[in-house]
Amino acid sequence: MPGPLSGFSMTKYKVIYEPIHAExxxxxxxxxxxxPCNSHRQTETAEDxxxxxxxxxxxxxxxxxxxxxxxxxxxxxxxxxxxxxTDASRTSHEKSDVDAxxxxxxxxxAPIIVEAMKALxxxxxxxxxxxxxxxxxxxxxxNPFVRSRMEGMRCLLNFFTNPRSxxxxxxxxxxxxxxxxxxxxxxxxxxxxxxxxQFIDDRKILPVNPYGEWNQTMLVDxxxxxxxxxYLQELGKDITAAKIVKFLAxxxxxxxxxxxxxxxERTARRYLHLLGYRWMTAKxxxxxxxxxxxxxxxxxxxxxxxxxKDLLAREKIWxxxxxxxxxxxxxxxxxxxxxxxxxxxAHDRNKRGWYHKDAAAKPYKKGxxxxxxxxxxxxxxxxxxxxxxxxxxxxxxxxxxxxxxxYFTSDEIITQAQKAMDICKKYWPEYEHVFIYDNAPTHxxxxxxxxxxxxxxxxxxxxxxxxxxxxxxRDAEGKPVYLPNGSPEKIxxxxxxxxxxxxxxxxxxxxxxxxxTGVFKGMATILEERGFGDMSKVLAECKGFKCAPPAIDCCxxxxxxxxxxxxxxxxxxxxxxKNQGFQVIFLPKFHCELNFIEQCWGYAKRLYRLNPxxxxxxxxxxxxxxxxxxxxxxxxRR
Numbered sequence: 001m002p003g004p005l006s007g008f009s010m011t012k013y014k015v016i017y018e019p020i021h022a023e024x025x026x027x028x029x030x031x032x033x034x035x036p037c038n039s040h041r042q043t044e045t046a047e048d049x050x051x052x053x054x055x056x057x058x059x060x061x062x063x064x065x066x067x068x069x070x071x072x073x074x075x076x077x078x079x080x081x082x083x084x085x086t087d088a089s090r091t092s093h094e095k096s097d098v099d100a101x102x103x104x105x106x107x108x109x110a111p112i113i114v115e116a117m118k119a120l121x122x123x124x125x126x127x128x129x130x131x132x133x134x135x136x137x138x139x140x141x142x143n144p145f146v147r148s149r150m151e152g153m154r155c156l157l158n159f160f161t162n163p164r165s166x167x168x169x170x171x172x173x174x175x176x177x178x179x180x181x182x183x184x185x186x187x188x189x190x191x192x193x194x195x196x197x198q199f200i201d202d203r204k205i206l207p208v209n210p211y212g213e214w215n216q217t218m219l220v221d222x223x224x225x226x227x228x229x230x231y232l233q234e235l236g237k238d239i240t241a242a243k244i245v246k247f248l249a250x251x252x253x254x255x256x257x258x259x260x261x262x263x264x265e266r267t268a269r270r271y272l273h274l275l276g277y278r279w280m281t282a283k284x285x286x287x288x289x290x291x292x293x294x295x296x297x298x299x300x301x302x303x304x305x306x307x308x309k310d311l312l313a314r315e316k317i318w319x320x321x322x323x324x325x326x327x328x329x330x331x332x333x334x335x336x337x338x339x340x341x342x343x344x345x346a347h348d349r350n351k352r353g354w355y356h357k358d359a360a361a362k363p364y365k366k367g368x369x370x371x372x373x374x375x376x377x378x379x380x381x382x383x384x385x386x387x388x389x390x391x392x393x394x395x396x397x398x399x400x401x402x403x404x405x406x407y408f409t410s411d412e413i414i415t416q417a418q419k420a421m422d423i424c425k426k427y428w429p430e431y432e433h434v435f436i437y438d439n440a441p442t443h444x445x446x447x448x449x450x451x452x453x454x455x456x457x458x459x460x461x462x463x464x465x466x467x468x469x470x471x472x473x474r475d476a477e478g479k480p481v482y483l484p485n486g487s488p489e490k491i492x493x494x495x496x497x498x499x500x501x502x503x504x505x506x507x508x509x510x511x512x513x514x515x516x517t518g519v520f521k522g523m524a525t526i527l528e529e530r531g532f533g534d535m536s537k538v539l540a541e542c543k544g545f546k547c548a549p550p551a552i553d554c555c556x557x558x559x560x561x562x563x564x565x566x567x568x569x570x571x572x573x574x575x576x577x578k579n580q581g582f583q584v585i586f587l588p589k590f591h592c593e594l595n596f597i598e599q600c601w602g603y604a605k606r607l608y609r610l611n612p613x614x615x616x617x618x619x620x621x622x623x624x625x626x627x628x629x630x631x632x633x634x635x636x637r638r
Contacts, residue, residue, distance in 0.1 A: 127154065143209050145211065155181045159173075172193075218271075245265055300591070304588050313329070315335070322634045337434065339436065341373055342374055344623075345372075346614065346616075365615070373399070377394050378597050380636060396412065396416050397625070408442060410443075424582075436595070437584065437585075438595065443571070449493055452495070453560040461519060494520075524538075540557065542558065599638075604631050607627040
């Protein structure tokens with residue numbers, strides 16, 4: 001029965017050791033009889049030699065598969081010529097003597113087809129790495145030299161493993177077919193077999209491009225690269241290619257590293273690229289100005305984290321796949337609502353897009369245009385704080401500005417909190433609701449008469465004078481009263497009472513019956529009443545109130561500042577919500593990353609920017625509301 005290479009002319013194998021020009025003189029070509037479709041000269045065929053085994057056993061083909069250790073070269077010597085000078089100059093008798101002395105090896109053996117198929121699949125992924133999402137492929141970033149050899153390896157493995165190939169399961173013949181596909185010859189086939197077998201045994205072994213190594217950059221000197229990196233760190237943000245040129249031209253640097261020539265700015269820019277620097281706009285991350293400030297760390301570790309840990313056991317936990325983590329909840333379930341504000345602008349659109357390269361520049365609107373501020377509360381359990389049917393919502397939408405809706409003040413915060421509490425009590429009364437706000441001044445506002453040691457005088461004011469808190473005067477409806485010049489009218493009120501350690505009140509002003517009734521006592525008297533002894537010789541305040549740590553009794557103001565009743569003063573928001581059974585927690589300063597509503601804003605703004613640009617405020621509000629409502633609950637939970 002004829003073998004798979006029936007009709008495959010062997011004339012090619014008979015002349016492989018003859019000079020190329022000899023074939024040309026005979027009117028033949030080196031590649032004439034490699035492909036079956038070109039085998040018009042039917043002299044001796046593969047079926048005359050094929051005994052039906054999986055390995056190709058034709059004598060001349062076997063000769064080609066042998067590897068002379070003296071003739072084999074590394075991958076780097078893969079030149080791709082039709083046949084090397086040594087082969088061309090040897091006679092068939094000399095070649096057979098050399099082949100007889102060769103030992104068997106893996107490179108000569110045909111690999112197992114299953115292993116070859118696995119290697120082919122891995123090689124395909126290296127040549128065309130798939131994208132993580134979607135169709136198509138990523139750029140493998142392989143230089144043309146290496147890619148051509150990897151393509152040859154792929155051809156060889158394809159011919160060897162594909163049942164439809166005429167050289168299926170024939171290692172030597174498949175390598176010849178692959179070399180012909182590359183427009184090369186026998187030496188190339190031998191090198192392809194070597195490269196393919198190495199890759200089958202170890203996926204990390206790939207062809208290497210040897211060219212260009214004789215013209216190496218000076219940065220191969222690790223000491224020089226280290227010195228340049230240190231210099232760049234000293235420059236900070238003021239890095240330029242010109243400064244690299246000057247640095248490498250310094251006599252001490254040239255002497256240390258043996259530099260004889262001055263580099264150009266172009267070369268310096270290449271050095272910056274090699275060292276990982278890029279000319280671009282600096283990336284913006286989250287603000288971290290005061291993450292490790294002492295007061296922030298203290299609040300985060302001693303107040304915020306303990307409270308969050310206590311709540312964690314009683315709240316639902318969601319995985320990234322939007323699946324609830326099952327488990328018993330000890331006590332009443334907790335629902336956390338996180339609050340924040342965001343501003344949407346009319347002209348806020350993506351600056352990048354697909355434009356024709358010859359497109360003319362178009363005038364654009366200056367500034368961001370009209371703005372719309374949105375204040376929301378969100379939870380991982382229910383999404384935006386609104387009724388199940390969406391008819392009632394705690395969302396506040398306003399047009400910020402002095403001549404518009406004004407600004408989001410503490411009063412608006414209280415009004416929104418009341419609306420939120422009403423919805424929670426109406427639709428989810430079975431849960432314990434916790435409101436979480438950031439450390440904005442409007443959220444932290446305390447009652448106007450709350451305790452504060454910041455501006456207290458040390459001694460009792462002189463006769464005819466008194467000390468109090470300056471506040472804005474308000475009318476019967478609670479609105480500020482303004483002077484004719486437009487500024488708010490100010491009045492002084494008394495500070496509220498303090499508390500002793502046992503909880504009894506301590507008035508800060510002299511009581512009825514005292515010669516100075518209604519006059520502020522002064523810090524010294526207040527501390528003496530608390531048992532601190534004679535305070536007349538203690539400083540009222542260290543310079544600039546910058547007491548040297550860890551001092552806590554260096555001055556009257558510092559001592560009073562650290563008293564529990566002065567430290568633990570509730571905000572208006574905390575007191576208002578606590579009176580209705582709701583807990584309020586404030587995020588640590590500068591920790592906006594702890595509020596997942598920031599990701600919700602980002603999702604909504606991405607959708608908002610897809611809308612056509614418009615300067616109309618009605619369109620701005622409509623697009624903003626639509627974008628917010630389109631944020632899916634699944635994304636919020638992630």
